[in-house]
Amino acid sequence: MKSLALLLIMIGIVGVNVADADLVVLGKGKAPIYVSDKNTNHFDFNNDGLIDYYVKAHYTGNSKQTLKVDYKIQDECVDGNTYEAAKMKLGFTSRDFFFFDRTWFTNLVAWNPWFKAASNDDNKRIDLVSLPKGALPIDFPESGDDVLAGTGKKGSFTHTSTIKELDGQPGWEGTIFFSGPAGEYFMWTVHPADGTEGCDTLSAFGIPIIIEP
Numbered sequence: 001m002k003s004l005a006l007l008l009i010m011i012g013i014v015g016v017n018v019a020d021a022d023l024v025v026l027g028k029g030k031a032p033i034y035v036s037d038k039n040t041n042h043f044d045f046n047n048d049g050l051i052d053y054y055v056k057a058h059y060t061g062n063s064k065q066t067l068k069v070d071y072k073i074q075d076e077c078v079d080g081n082t083y084e085a086a087k088m089k090l091g092f093t094s095r096d097f098f099f100f101d102r103t104w105f106t107n108l109v110a111w112n113p114w115f116k117a118a119s120n121d122d123n124k125r126i127d128l129v130s131l132p133k134g135a136l137p138i139d140f141p142e143s144g145d146d147v148l149a150g151t152g153k154k155g156s157f158t159h160t161s162t163i164k165e166l167d168g169q170p171g172w173e174g175t176i177f178f179s180g181p182a183g184e185y186f187m188w189t190v191h192p193a194d195g196t197e198g199c200d201t202l203s204a205f206g207i208p209i210i211i212e213p
Helices: 002-013 018-022
Strands: 023-026 033-036 053-058 060-062 067-074 089-094 109-111 158-160 171-179 183-190 204-212
Touching: 053 204, 067 183, 067 204, 089 204
Parallel strands: 060 204
Antiparallel strands: 023 033, 033 053, 053 067, 067 171, 089 183, 109 171, 158 171, 183 204
């Protein structure tokens, strides 16, 4: 089931026209913002009519800017509601149509305030998933920092009992900042996918990002 879920996300949903098909663009100009389109079923992994994954992101910026992505993700997608149980990593690939042509990049810099704090992370950034060209993160990768890091009630993301954008479901809310060289990328959240149905089979979900020179 894990490989099927991953292929549906990486190939079926995340394609050339993903911004048109699954995302609503807000505003115009050089740095529009897009959000998940709740009218599609691509963000309802449990087929229960409730949104499980919400993203709000800058679609494009330049290499001198810091880009920002807000995530709201239901508990089941990350295997838990505590920092000890929940897991999620971050990665960037090229936007080749076929997954076996995609390169995983680690030369972008990602962080949020928790990782920037002096005592929380040695290099004050989120280490990205590093995989060979064309590899799929069907098994949860060893490389990369766990983005859902923290202790008690303080951490890089916040767990909330009711999230409006997830149709009232509990889940995790957090923001990722990043910068990098000019190019067109898929920005991936990578998930444990330890289950056999619903969002617990989600291995990775990507959104398109453009960084101009």
